[in-house]
Structure formats: C-alpha cells, structure tokens
Amino acid sequence: MLEITNLVKRYGQNDPVLKGLDLKVDGSSVVSIVGASGAGKSTLLRCINRLVEPTSGSIKLNGNELVNLRGSELRHSRRRIGMVFQGFNLIDRLTVMENVLSGRLGYVSFFQALTRRFPQADINRAFHLMERVGIAHYADKRADQLSGGERQRVAVVRALMQEPEILLADEPTASLDPKTSQQIMSLLQRLASEMSLPVLINIHNVTQARMYTDRIVGMRHGQMIFDGAPKDFNQDALDAIYGGIESPDEDNGEPDTADDHTQGALV
Amino acid sequence: MVDQAAVLADRVWSRYSRKEQFIRYGVYLATLIAVVWALQDIDIFWPWVWDAPNQIQNLAVRMWPPAFNTWNEIFSAMLETVHIATLSTALTIFIALPVSYIAAQNTTPNKATLWLGRFILVSSRSVNTIIWALLFVAIFGPGVLAGILAVMFRSIGFIGKLMGEAIEEIDRRPVEAMQATGASKMKVVLYAIVPQVMPAFFAIIILRWDINIRESTVLGLVGAGGIGVLLQGSIDLFAWQTVATILLAIVVLVVLGESVTSALRKKVI
Amino acid sequence: MTDLKTAASGAPTRVWKKPPFIANPWIRYGLIVVTLSYLYWAFATLPFDWERIAEGLPRAGRIFGGAFPPSFERGGLLWTGFKESFQIAFLATLLGVSLSLPIAVMAARNVAPLPVYLLGRTLIIVSRSFHPVIVAILFVAAVGFGPLAGILTLTLYSIGFVAKLLAEEIEEIDWGQVEAMRSVGAGYLKMLIYGIFPQIMPRQIGLAMYQLDSNLRASAVVGIVGAGGIGGTLMNAFGRYDYDFAFAILLMIIGIILISEAISGWVRKKVW
Numbered sequence: 097m098l099e100i101t102n103l104v105k106r107y108g109q110n111d112p113v114l115k116g117l118d119l120k121v122d123g124s125s126v127v128s129i130v131g132a133s134g135a136g137k138s139t140l141l142r143c144i145n146r147l148v149e150p151t152s153g154s155i156k157l158n159g160n161e162l163v164n165l166r167g168s169e170l171r172h173s174r175r176r177i178g179m180v181f182q183g184f185n186l187i188d189r190l191t192v193m194e195n196v197l198s199g200r201l202g203y204v205s206f207f208q209a210l211t212r213r214f215p216q217a218d219i220n221r222a223f224h225l226m227e228r229v230g231i232a233h234y235a236d237k238r239a240d241q242l243s244g245g246e247r248q249r250v251a252v253v254r255a256l257m258q259e260p261e262i263l264l265a266d267e268p269t270a271s272l273d274p275k276t277s278q279q280i281m282s283l284l285q286r287l288a289s290e291m292s293l294p295v296l297i298n299i300h301n302v303t304q305a306r307m308y309t310d311r312i313v314g315m316r317h318g319q320m321i322f323d324g325a326p327k328d329f330n331q332d333a334l335d336a337i338y339g340g341i342e343s344p345d346e347d348n349g350e351p352d353t354a355d356d357h358t359q360g361a362l363v
Numbered sequence: 364m365v366d367q368a369a370v371l372a373d374r375v376w377s378r379y380s381r382k383e384q385f386i387r388y389g390v391y392l393a394t395l396i397a398v399v400w401a402l403q404d405i406d407i408f409w410p411w412v413w414d415a416p417n418q419i420q421n422l423a424v425r426m427w428p429p430a431f432n433t434w435n436e437i438f439s440a441m442l443e444t445v446h447i448a449t450l451s452t453a454l455t456i457f458i459a460l461p462v463s464y465i466a467a468q469n470t471t472p473n474k475a476t477l478w479l480g481r482f483i484l485v486s487s488r489s490v491n492t493i494i495w496a497l498l499f500v501a502i503f504g505p506g507v508l509a510g511i512l513a514v515m516f517r518s519i520g521f522i523g524k525l526m527g528e529a530i531e532e533i534d535r536r537p538v539e540a541m542q543a544t545g546a547s548k549m550k551v552v553l554y555a556i557v558p559q560v561m562p563a564f565f566a567i568i569i570l571r572w573d574i575n576i577r578e579s580t581v582l583g584l585v586g587a588g589g590i591g592v593l594l595q596g597s598i599d600l601f602a603w604q605t606v607a608t609i610l611l612a613i614v615v616l617v618v619l620g621e622s623v624t625s626a627l628r629k630k631v632i
Numbered sequence: 633m634t635d636l637k638t639a640a641s642g643a644p645t646r647v648w649k650k651p652p653f654i655a656n657p658w659i660r661y662g663l664i665v666v667t668l669s670y671l672y673w674a675f676a677t678l679p680f681d682w683e684r685i686a687e688g689l690p691r692a693g694r695i696f697g698g699a700f701p702p703s704f705e706r707g708g709l710l711w712t713g714f715k716e717s718f719q720i721a722f723l724a725t726l727l728g729v730s731l732s733l734p735i736a737v738m739a740a741r742n743v744a745p746l747p748v749y750l751l752g753r754t755l756i757i758v759s760r761s762f763h764p765v766i767v768a769i770l771f772v773a774a775v776g777f778g779p780l781a782g783i784l785t786l787t788l789y790s791i792g793f794v795a796k797l798l799a800e801e802i803e804e805i806d807w808g809q810v811e812a813m814r815s816v817g818a819g820y821l822k823m824l825i826y827g828i829f830p831q832i833m834p835r836q837i838g839l840a841m842y843q844l845d846s847n848l849r850a851s852a853v854v855g856i857v858g859a860g861g862i863g864g865t866l867m868n869a870f871g872r873y874d875y876d877f878a879f880a881i882l883l884m885i886i887g888i889i890l891i892s893e894a895i896s897g898w899v900r901k902k903v904w
Contacts, residue, residue: 145815168819175817185808189830193376198826202817209822212378219376235376251812258816398726401719406860407780415775415784422774446674489886491853493765497870502692504684581765584857588678594766598773614761 097122098144098262098294103153105139105318112151113139115318121262124292126285128305131315132338137298140315141264144296145177146170158261175202178255180284182267184247188240192231192250195239196222199257218257225253229283245276252283256291263288265297269304277301281308302334422603429611430604437593437612444589444616447507447582448575451514452568459519463526470530470556484527487520492578496587505586513587514575522571529563530556565631569624576620580613590616699879706877709865710884717861720782720854721847727783728790728847729840735791736798737824743802743810752799759792768854779860786847786854793846794839798832805831838900845889845896852885 100119106112113136121127129137142148144155146162155162162173178199186195200218201209208214226232229249234242239250248268255263265284269277281297285308288295299305305312306326314322314329314337322333379387411418465471466480496513503509537555546554583591590609597605654660704710738744738752764785771781805828813827829836855863862881869878 147811147814171817171819173817174815177815179812179815181808181812183808185806185812187809187812187826187830188806189833190826191378194378194826198813198818199816201813201822201826206819206821209818210825216373220374222376223374236380254812254816394726397722401723405716405719405723405779407778411775412780415780418774419771422770443678446678449670450674485890486886489889490882491849493853493856494866494882494885497856497867498695501695501870501875503688504681506681506684507678508680508685577763581763584765584769594769598769610762610766613766617761 097156097158098296099154099156100140100144101154101156103140103143103155104151105136105143105148106151111318113318114143114150116153117315117318117320119313119320119323121294121296124288124294125311126288126295126297126309127311127313128297128299128309129313129315130299130302130305130337135315135337136318137315138266141179141266141296141298144262144264145174145179171202175258176261178258178260178263180248180251180255180263180265180268182270184244184251184271186239186247186250186254189238191236191238192226192242193222193235195250196226196235196253196257199254202258222253222257225256228287229253243276244272245279248272248276248280249283252280252287256287260293263293263295265295267298267300270300278304284308302329305329425603426607426610428604429607430602431608433605434608437590437609440583440590440593441612441616443507444579444591445576447510447514447589448572448579451511451579452518452572452575454511455515455518455522455571456568458515459522459526462519462523463530464552466523466527467530469533469535470552480523480527484520484523487516487518488524489520490517492517493581493585496582496585500586505588507588510579510582510587510589513582514578517578518571518575521574522567525567526560526564529560529567533559562631566628569627569631573620573624577617580616695875698873698875701876702880702883703874703876704880710862710881713855713862713865713881714884714888716779717848717851717855717863720779720786720859720861721844721851724783724786724851725790725840725844725847728787729794729836729843731787732791732794732798732839733836735795736802737828739795739799740802742805742807743824743828752795756792756796756799759788760796764789764850764854765857768859769857772858777858777860782851782854782859782861785859786850789850790843790847794843797839798836801832801835802828841896841899845892848892849889 098119098121100117103114103117103119104112105114117136117140119140129140131137139148143150144157144162146165150163153163157173157176160173165173187198190198194212197212197214197218200214204214204218223232223235226235229252231242231246231249231253234246234250239247242250248271252268263284268284269280272280281304284295284297287293297305297309306329309326312322312324312326312329313320314333316337321336322329324333377384462480462483464480465476466484468477471477471480492513495516496509499509499512499516503512533556537559538551541551541555579589581591583589583593584595586592590613594606594609597603597609652660654663735752735755738748739756740752741749744752767788768781768785771784775781775784809831810823810827813823818826851861852863852866855861855865856867858864862885866878866881866885869875869881
C-alpha cells in the first residue's frame with residue numbers, strides 16, 4: 097500500500113510544483129494520473145522513488161517511510177519500486193538481456209554486475225518474463241535495434257525484474273504509436289492483475305486512462321482535483337483538469353518538459 | 364510466478380557468443396603479450412622508476428621560488444615566439460591556398476595535380492614541426508628563419524588539408540550558375556567558391572595560429588629561435604628557478620593565445 | 633526588352649561599389665595600417681643572421697646531395713629506435729587511457745561532486761598546459777635520459793587529451809539511462825558501469841586508437857630531447873652529418889605514420 101500525505105515539492109524559489117498532495121493506493125489497483133503538461137505528474141512519480149527530492153511531506157510504502165532514507169537504505173527501497181519511463185531509458189548499447197538483468201542491480205554484488213555473472217535464478221526469471229511479454233527471441237539483440245513497442249516491453253520487464261511492490265509508469269505510451277500504446281497499456285493492466293501489483297500511470301490520453309485503469313486521479317497546478325472511478329470521469333472533470341489549456345484527447349500527448357529529466361544530485 | 368519459473372529447467376545465458384568470447388580473449392591475450400614484451404625489452408632501469416617520484420619532487424623543490432631577475436630577456440624571447448607563430452601562419456596562407464585548391468577533388472585541374480597536392484599535404488603533415496626545424500637549422504643555421512620555415516612547412520599540410528575539405532564540401536549550384544554565365548575558371552573561383560569557404564578559412568587560420576603559438580615555444584630546443592632557446596640554456600646551466608619563470612611565462616602566453624583566438628572566433632563567425 | 637535596353641543606355645550613369653568587408657572605414661584602414669606596421673616591426677626586430685642564411689642554399693644542396701640515396705645500411709640501429717618508439721607509445725597509451733577514465737569521471741560535472749570536479753579539471757588543465765617536448769625535457773632532467781622519460785611524458789599527454797574529451801562525452805550522455813539505473817536501486821559504481829560506460833565506450837575506443845597514433849608521432853619527437861626512441865637516433869644522425877641515414881629515418885617515420893593512421897582509422901570505423 098502506498099500512502100502519500102501532504103507532499104510538497106518546490107524547485108528553488110519558484111512556486112511549488114506539488115502543493116500538499118495526498119494520495120492512497122492500496123491493493124492491486126491500476127491508477128492513472130491525468131493532467132496537463134506541468135501539472136506535476138512526473139514530479140509526483142519521481143518523488144516516490146526519490147529521483148526527485150520532495151521538499152516536505154511523507155511517502156509510505158507498505159508502512160515504510162521513504163522520504164528520509166539515505167544511501168543503501170534508499171537503494172534498497174528503490175529496488176522495491178519499479179519504474180517505466182516515457183523515453184524507455186534503456187541502455188542502448190547493451191543487449192536486451194543485459195538491460196533486463198540490470199533490473200537486478202540493486203540485488204547483486206558489484207563484481208557480479210561488472211562481469212555479468214548474474215545468479216541462475218535471475219536468468220530464469222528474465223527468460224520467463226521476456227516470454228511472458230513476447231520478447232525472449234530478442235534476448236541477444238542490442239536494445240537500440242528494437243522498435244519502440246519492443247523497447248518499452250524490455251523496460252517493463254526490467255522493472256518487473258526488481259520484484260517490485262509497486263510499479264510507476266511515467267507516460268509509458270507517449271512515445272509510441274496508437275496501436276502499440278494500447279498494447280502496452282493492456283499489458284500493464286494484465287500484469288498488474290496477474291502479479292497483484294499496484295500500478296501508477298501518468299498518462300495524457302484520457303481515453304486510454306478510462307479504458308485500462310481502475311481509478312483516475314486528476315491533477316492541476318500541483319493539486320489533486322479529481323479522484324474516482326473511470327465512469328465518474330465526466331466532461332466536468334475533464335474541463336476542470338484541462339480547462340483552457342489544451343485539447344486532452346490527443347493521442348500523442350506532448351512530453352512533460354516542465355518537470356522532466358531533472359539532473360539532481362546523485363544518491 | 365516464481366513457481367512457474369522453478370518448473371523450467373535452468374537456462375543458459377552468457378553475454379557473448381562463443382566466437383565473440385574467443386575474439387575477446389584473443390585481444391586480451393595479444394595486449395598482455397605486447398605489454399610483457401614491451402616491459403621486458405624496453406631499456407628501462409627499474410630502480411629509477413621507483414625513484415622517479417622522489418626525483419620529480421626534487422626538481423620541483425629546486426624550481427621554487429621562480430626567479431624574475433631575467434624577466435626582460437624572457438619577455439623579448441616571448442615576443443620573438445609570437446612573431447614566429449604569426450609570421451609563419453600569415454606566410455603559410457600564400458602556399459596553403461593554392462595547394463588546397465589542387466588537392467580538392469572538385470577544383471583540381473587534373474589527376475596529376477590532385478596527387479601532387481595530396482603528396483604535398485601528406486609529407487607536410489607527417490613530419491613534425493620539431494623535425495622540420497632540425498632540417499632547417501641544418502640548412503640555414505640556428506635562428507628564427509629556421510623556426511619560421513619549420514612552422515610554415517608543418518602548417519601547410521594542416522591548413523591545406525582542412526581548406527581542401529572545405530572546398531570539397533561547398534554547394535555545387537552556385538558554381539554551375541557562374542559557369543552558366545560564361546565566367547572563366549578564376550572568376551568562378553572568385554564568385555562561387557571563395558564566398559563559400561570564407562568562414563571556414565578564418566576558423567582554420569585562427570585555429571592554426573593558436574597551435575603555432577604552442578609549437579613555437581619548443582622550436583628553440585633545437586636552435587630554431589623563440590623562448591625555447593632560453594629554456595634550453597637555463598636547463599643546461601641548471602638555473603631551475605629561471606626555468607620555472609619561463610614555464611610560467613609559457614603558460615601565460617598559451618592562455619593569452621587561447622583567449623585571443625576565442626575572442627576572434629566569436630568576432631568572425 | 634527594348635525598354636530595358638534603352639533604359640540601360642539612356643539613363644545617367646549610376647555608381648555601384650562592392651560594400652567593403654569591414655563597414656567602418658576607420659577600422660578598415662586602421663587594420664591595414666596595424667598589419668603593415670606589425671610586419672615591419674616583426675621583421676625589423678627579429679634577429680636574422682643574413683650571412684649565415686646566405687650559406688643556406690649551397691648547404692641545402694650539400695645536405696640533399698648527401699641524403700640521396702637514403703642509407704638503410706644501419707638497419708639494426710633503425711630497428712632498435714623504432715621498436716623503442718613503439719614500446720613507449722604503446723605503454724604510454726595504455727597507461728594514459730586507463731588513467732583517463734577515472735579522471736574523466738572526476739571531471740564531468742554531471743556525475744562528480746564539485747570538489748572532485750575541480751580536482752579532475754585541474755589534473756586535465758595541468759597535463760594540457762605544456763607542449764610534450766617541454767614536458768619531456770623536464771622529465772629527462774628529473775629521471776634521466778631514456779624511454780622512462782618518454783613514457784611519463786606521453787602518459788601525461790594522453791591524459792590531457794583523452795580525459796578532456798571523455799569528460800565532455802560524459803557530460804553529454806543520455807541522462808535517462810542513468811535515471812533508470814538509479815530507479816532500480818543501483819549504487820554509484822553500478823550506475824557508472826551500466827548507465828554511463830556503455831554510452832561512452834565507442835568514443836573511448838576511438839580516442840584510445842587515435843591517441844596510440846598520435847603518441848607514435850609524438851614519440852619520434854620527444855626522443856629529440858633525450859626521452860628515448862627513434863627521435864634520439866635522428867638527432868644523432870643530424871648531429872654527425874649522416875644525412876643519408878637521417879633521410880632514411882625520416883622516410884621510415886613518414887611510412888610508419890601513414891600506416892598507423894590507416895590502421896587507427898580502420899579500427900575506429902569498425903567500432904562505431
């Protein structure tokens with residue numbers, strides 16, 4: 097169970113990007129977070145695995161506080177949180193298998209990581225998951241030779257290799273064509289129910305959010321202004337979230353440039 | 364999930380195929396053999412190696428503090444160094460431009476001139492400035508002329524090669540347009556080629572001038588003028604504190620040269 | 633058509649001049665004056681020894697007369713010299729490139745904390761500030777004549793070049809891959825190995841090959857001031873007026889440089 101209370105994130109002296117956000121996700125539900133670019137969706141996800149440092153507030157995963165962790169404690173909590181990125185963020189020059197196994201980096205020793213001597217159990221798990229999403233025959237291909245949909249599957253498998261307790265997906269379909277993005281969304285939906293894994297998805301495409309998720313959270317200006325079932329997500333909610341900003345139903349949502357890819361200090 | 368995986372037999376994955384593995388180990392082995400051979404065969408007296416940090420530290424101690432009593436001598440030698448670099452860069456232009464013209468595939472008159480141009484560029488580039496200096500000192504005696512010629516002969520290859528590439532990369536269409544007006548070859552060059560390569564020309568000259576300043580600081584070590592003469596003299600006399608001053612002066616010169624070139628580059632481009 | 637013709641012939645003559653390259657006339661003419669007076673000043677103050685220079689042409693004739701045909705008779709000396717040059721270049725490249733990797737990480741602002749970054753930058757600036765020949769003389773003075781001074785010189789030379797470019801490469805990597813590695817819980821070293829090194833690997837190999845090539849060139853030069861290798865042999869041949877032997881060495885140097893340039897270019901293309 098993920099419990100976020102009164103989360104605030106402020107970059108420098110600017111207006112806070114997240115203004116005291118509360119969110120509770122339990123069980124194996126798939127939750128989509130919708131909102132215009134710059135609403136703070138990406139920052140919210142990155143606060144959860146601390147790629148972005150929250151300014152104040154509390155984030156608890158299964159009862160463990162994440163906000164004040166340092167060093168190896170932080171890394172140990174990160175390996176319990178899988179993340180899928182908009183740009184896939186695969187290691188282009190390594191093979192698919194190495195990318196998948198890199199999901200185990202939080203578990204293996206430095207020597208094992210350096211020499212690629214991963215435990216047999218990890219390799220079995222990798223093959224199994226790759227077969228599950230249909231990329232096992234690419235195991236020895238280089239990651240940059242795959243198509244977008246295939247690369248996102250590799251990224252999903254990498255996240256699942258972590259044996260995560262929760263999966264975060266930051267615009268996982270925004271760089272994909274409509275058909276592939278539907279495949280990825282339904283894959284995430286099925287994996288969530290098979291592995292009873294809570295999944296948090298940032299998404300621009302409201303239609304897909306309605307179709308593939310159990311719950312929709314709407315954000316605007318760093319605040320939560322809608323939280324409910326897809327069937328309750330009506331035109332009013334849509335206007336409240338996107339009103340006067342942009343047309344929400346575009347298939348290829350613009351990437352969140354405002355709060356993406358902040359090169360914070362390394363932990 | 365995990366149960367399912369346990370049912371499956373262990374599967375093998377290795378990062379490299381057998382052949383790749385073989386090649387990798389081959390490369391490692393070859394490198395290792397080369398290292399062992401080089402270390403065993405090379406004429407090094409190993410106790411000196413272990414003593415090297417001490418010796419270097421010793422030298423550094425002897426250099427401290429830098430002696431500034433000969434600063435005016437150093438200053439005029441520095442000026443000489445700058446003159447060598449500037450004059451040789453300026454003079455090189457007159458030789459390098461025709462050479463680049465015949466060494467560029469799209470402007471060279473015929474096959475023979477193309478190969479002549481390429482031969483000039485390659486021989487100029489493969490001989491280092493210091494070695495050119497050695498040759499010119501033997502011919503014209505020690506002094507700045509040998510230095511200027513040495514820097515020039517090395518720069519011809521550099522400027523000529525880069526200019527040749529710039530000429531080869533021009534847009535063909537203006538050339539055709541000028542030819543269509545019935546212009547002679549030289550006029551085509553003047554109107555269609557020169558304007559296109561102008562920015563590259565300035566960038567290359569500025570870059571080479573910067574390099575030539577660095578090169579000119581060492582010419583004196585073989586007697587071809589500039590600050591190097593003073594440096595060699597002070598080393599021969601074990602005047603290490605003067606050596607330190609000269610080294611400082613060189614650093615200042617190089618930094619000045621770099622800031623001048625970056626300012627010029629901003630002005631021109 | 634006729635209109636145009638009459639217009640051209642009948643109209644009063646109009647003046648057109650190419651606009652000058654530098655618009656401000658003061659700067660334009662000032663620049664010319666400055667250039668001319670610089671040339672005058674430079675030529676007037678440079679100490680040319682005209683008598684000695686006048687001897688140059690007959691001397692050049694003697695030198696080139698003596699240089700032809702180049703003599704490869706002392707093949708043993710030639711072989712030892714080149715072998716030593718190659719050993720110096722090879723060991724210095726290996727040492728320099730392997731030291732460059734940690735220094736490059738230190739000198740990349742996006743992966744190194746500020747104090748480490750400043751230290752890394754300083755190391756690079758120090759190893760870049762002097763021409764290798766000057767570094768070579770200092771090492772010869774410190775550790776004596778021979779290849780050790782050459783190896784030390786070229787190691788420093790390699791660090792200055794390879795570490796600088798590698799650090800710039802690290803600063804330009806795709807940050808998403810690093811972010812992904814942090815999100816799986818990898819520590820700093822694992823992040824380096826998975827998130828950064830694969831991205832800079834082709835550049836690293838390319839630079840190493842390039843550096844081997846340029847160290848081979850430089851090793852011929854540092855020998856002139858006593859740091860081992862073929863340069864010393866060349867210097868001696870010039871000193872003893874053995875121009876035929878010197879010319880043979882020069883030809884060999886050119887040949888070897890061309891071959892090594894071709895090989896390093898080929899490897900760099902392969903790796904990409």
